[in-house]
Amino acid sequence: MSVSWRPRPSASARGPEVAARVGVPLGIALLVCFVTGLLSHWIQHPPGWFWWPTRPVWLYRLTQGTHVVCGIAAIPLLLVKMWAVYPRLFDRPRPRSPLWIAERGSIALLVGSVFFELTTGLLNIAQYYPWKFFFPAAHYAMGYLAIGALAVHLAVKLPVIRDALSRPLESPPASGISRRAVLNAALVSATVAAVAVAGQSVPFLRRVSVLAPRSGEGPQGVPVNRTAVSAGVAGPARDADYRLVVIAGERRREFSRAELLALPQAGAVLPIACVEGWSASAHWSGVRLRDLLAEVGYTGGDVRCESLETAGLYRSSVLPARHVTDRDTLIALTVNGQTLDLDHGFPCRLIAPNRPGVLQTKWLSRIEVVP
Incomplete structure (x- = not known):
């Protein structure tokens, strides 16, 4: 997820250097969510070609636990990513070329579909359904849209991303927080969010997973x-x-x-x-x-x-x-x-x-x- 950038007169914590670096773990988390989500959907609604083993007995526990933990970790990463690109998201549209249209269209689809996936996924683990659509089908379909938009966006913006990643992160801002502090805050927040729910599937983390919808306790x-x-x-x-x-x-x-x-x-x-x-x-x-x-x-x-x-x-x-x-x-x-x-x-x-x-x-x- 990246946006066209133009040089600014003064350095800022916002910018492609932070956006690109936060985008790397965010993209990995989204890809893991997509793959594990596909597995979960196919296990429940198997196509004729699909095969799922009986061993190891903990495999679904691992894949679905990973799906939820990565989805939760992606939320703070996405918020920081949006903060970093916020000034450019609302530039007045001035179509300049088919490539520009593809870039802006992929951004709109990507942001909308990822917000949909993470928001509905978060409400699903809390078993709260304020909508009328069938969650599994909608979540499954929107996953394809999100990953497709991500692929198009990366293809269009790869040169910009490479350039941003190659530039040093440390460039002292004129005032306010540094880029490194923003990046560290994003990574720490993602880790804390993941640990805060991971205990519902990882027993030794249950005491620190204060946001887990299930504590591991129950009848018997x-x-x-x-x-x-x-x-x-x-x-x-x-x-x-x-x-x-x-x-x-x-x-x-x-x-x-x-x-x-x-x-x-x-x-x-x-x-x-x-x-x-x-x-x-x-x-x-x-x-x-x-x-x-x-x-x-x-x-x-x-x-x-x-x-x-x-x-x-x-x-x-x-x-x-x-x-x-x-x-x-x-x-x-x-x-x-x-x-x-x-x-x-x-x-x-x-x-x-x-x-x-x-x-x-x-x-x-x-x-x-x-x-």
């Missing part, structure tokens, strides 16, 4: 996004007649929770990692999904898991075959040695390695092999 040591009451399943989940329906082709069986407990049990330490960036590891135990499906003659294929919820975007999820057969994919009945809390998915829930939390379906009602 695991945070909760959606409660049983808000999902409208508190009654059905406690129903004594509850049965989990398992279907493979023409074969169908129903299991009470007691019957699930009577099957061979297995355990695994797996993280719950949510799109908002928070994650927490826990010890889950229950029936391996592949063992449960063997009861109805499973021979392969993806599996659809449905919740007791009757509405909502994530009341069901499709589990790829490689996750279905993984030894750590469980129909969990306990967490951290205790019977699942109602808000964690009692009477049973899906827990699979390296999956977003929204796809770890709670309050299971039906498991069916996809035809």
